[in-house]
Amino acid sequence: MLTSYKRLIITSGEPAGIGPDLCLILASQSLPVQLVIAADPELLSQRARQLDLNVTLTTFNPEDRQPAKAGELLVAPFSLSQPCLTGQTNPANGQYVLDILSYAVQGCMDGLFDGMVTGPVHKEVINNAGVPFTGHTEFLAEQTQTHKVVMMLATEGLRVALATTHLPLSEVADAITPDSLEEVIRILNADLVNKFGIIEPEVLVCGLNPHAGEGGHLGMEEIEVIIPVLDKLRREGMNLKGPLPADTLFNPNYLASADAVLAMYHDQGLPVLKYKGFGKAVNITLGLPVVRTSVDHGTALDLAGTGQASPDSLLTAIDYAMQMISE
Numbered sequence: 547m548l549t550s551y552k553r554l555i556i557t558s559g560e561p562a563g564i565g566p567d568l569c570l571i572l573a574s575q576s577l578p579v580q581l582v583i584a585a586d587p588e589l590l591s592q593r594a595r596q597l598d599l600n601v602t603l604t605t606f607n608p609e610d611r612q613p614a615k616a617g618e619l620l621v622a623p624f625s626l627s628q629p630c631l632t633g634q635t636n637p638a639n640g641q642y643v644l645d646i647l648s649y650a651v652q653g654c655m656d657g658l659f660d661g662m663v664t665g666p667v668h669k670e671v672i673n674n675a676g677v678p679f680t681g682h683t684e685f686l687a688e689q690t691q692t693h694k695v696v697m698m699l700a701t702e703g704l705r706v707a708l709a710t711t712h713l714p715l716s717e718v719a720d721a722i723t724p725d726s727l728e729e730v731i732r733i734l735n736a737d738l739v740n741k742f743g744i745i746e747p748e749v750l751v752c753g754l755n756p757h758a759g760e761g762g763h764l765g766m767e768e769i770e771v772i773i774p775v776l777d778k779l780r781r782e783g784m785n786l787k788g789p790l791p792a793d794t795l796f797n798p799n800y801l802a803s804a805d806a807v808l809a810m811y812h813d814q815g816l817p818v819l820k821y822k823g824f825g826k827a828v829n830i831t832l833g834l835p836v837v838r839t840s841v842d843h844g845t846a847l848d849l850a851g852t853g854q855a856s857p858d859s860l861l862t863a864i865d866y867a868m869q870m871i872s873e
């Protein structure tokens with residue numbers, strides 16, 4: 547019997563951070579999927595020596611589909627602009643990080659890969675390299691010419707999606723318009739159904755202001771924007787609760803029956819999610835034409851090359867991607 551294995555591209559992220567370490571740790575096990583690591587092979591060899599890991603690096607051949615074998619990494623080779631010092635970022639290598647991401651997403655669009663799993667990047671370094679960059683989420687939307695995507699993080703027992711992504715706090719209220727909120731909820735609802743198999747998802751929607759505006763005494767966005775959008779979508783049959791005060795929503799009574807929480811901004815929802823599941827959570831971009839999952843953590847420059855970085859979130863991200871690409 548001929549088995550065709552699915553293929554995931556893993557982007558190794560910021561070279562000075564723990565991304566390369568985690569890719570090397572992946573080689574400690576076999577998996578029923580082909581993993582291709584996009585990275586500089588010299589960097590991987592250097593980091594493997596630092597970590598005392600014995601890993602064979604083989605150049606990726608698109609004609610060959612084999613599952614990931616313990617002890618070996620398939621590498622799609624890229625070259626750093628300048629040698630990398632472990633733990634020390636260098637803007638000269640910012641474009642390397644972006645080239646890898648572009649290759650991965652284009653490969654997914656072209657059918658070379660079935661999905662992409664991203665290692666952590668350092669947003670500031672890429673900006674210091676002269677390229678405006680707020681995050682993978684926005685970059686991948688742009689590269690795939692997708693008008694709207696939604697960031698959602700998930701861990702055991704909790705999913706948190708965001709109405710806005712990487713925005714200065716001062717711009718958040720203006721960014722939550724009736725149209726944008728409606729689009730976000732439609733994408734979230736559709737992907738919970740289509741990608742997660744939930745028949746009638748229940749979504750808890752946070753207010754923007756303290757106590758969800760306290761009847762308009764602490765802000766008008768709930769009355770002017772959020773409630774009308776929720777009412778409209780409820781009339782179409784969506785199961786939406788809220789707007790609920792974000793400080794009391796994250797309790798077992800509300801969460802027991804919920805399939806996801808929609809927070810209005812990054813730091814309203816993600817601290818709760820990361821408190822519950824940091825290191826074992828996954829970041830998923832909803833609404834993209836390709837499957838993209840990611841680690842829940844950053845570059846952890848302090849841990850690069852030390853052997854102390856946990857691969858659990860990367861493994862969770864691979865696991866989610868495998869579920870999302872399985873037919």
Ligand SMILES: NC(=O)C1=CN([C@@H]2O[C@H](COP(=O)(O)OP(=O)(O)OC[C@H]3O[C@@H](n4cnc5c(N)ncnc54)[C@H](O)[C@@H]3O)[C@@H](O)[C@H]2O)C=CC1
Nearest residue numbers: 665666667668669670840841842843844845846849855856
């Ligand atoms: N997926 C991505 O590309 C993400 C990138 N970042 C970027 O990472 C950079 C650093 O961000 P920070 O806020 O310092 O967050 P961070 O996640 O890199 O570090 C926070 C703390 O968690 C620890 N940590 C992180 N990952 C770990 C792992 N796998 N195993 C064990 N401990 C781990 C670190 O040592 C540190 O103590 C920033 O530039 C940020 O934008 C942040 C979050 C996600």
Ligand SMILES: NCC(=O)COP(=O)(O)O
Nearest residue numbers: 681682683684816829840
């Ligand atoms: N807090 C999540 C995060 O910042 C990662 O965002 P992205 O790079 O996946 O868009």
